[in-house]
Amino acid sequence: MKPNSPLQLARFLDQVGSLYPNGIPVSALVSNASAEILPEKSGRYHFFVVGESELTPANAALLEGIASKGLRLSSDDYRISLVSETEVAVEVGRCAAERVIVFGAPGRRDLEDRSLATHSLEQISSDPTLKRELWRSLQTFLTTP
Numbered sequence: 621m622k623p624n625s626p627l628q629l630a631r632f633l634d635q636v637g638s639l640y641p642n643g644i645p646v647s648a649l650v651s652n653a654s655a656e657i658l659p660e661k662s663g664r665y666h667f668f669v670v671g672e673s674e675l676t677p678a679n680a681a682l683l684e685g686i687a688s689k690g691l692r693l694s695s696d697d698y699r700i701s702l703v704s705e706t707e708v709a710v711e712v713g714r715c716a717a718e719r720v721i722v723f724g725a726p727g728r729r730d731l732e733d734r735s736l737a738t739h740s741l742e743q744i745s746s747d748p749t750l751k752r753e754l755w756r757s758l759q760t761f762l763t764t765p
Contacts, residue, residue, distance in 0.1 A: 691762070721738065724739070
């Protein structure tokens, strides 16, 4: 498994570090690094999906709809990261995006002001009430400085 965040890379290096008593060769890092570890574009928005190891096609389509139809963003304007519940606050703090939307963390108060924490993608897609609540929250979130 390739690490897809700086935190996952650090954990990976801790795990394999003992295998390289003279230090980990740069060639091993470059060949094993994913595009998300390398210098990244800083989109205006960053979507964090909590607790998912991969996006289902339905969830990917929902996120794309939220970005393109709801927020009128191009694919260059946002990034998507999958994070664990324990990593989300650290990852939100590290990201350089203007606005952050965290799916799967409703009611979290420990995130920054530039972030919106909402229900999981599965819950939003299956419950019309939660979908309407998300759209109202997005409208409020987008109009606050």
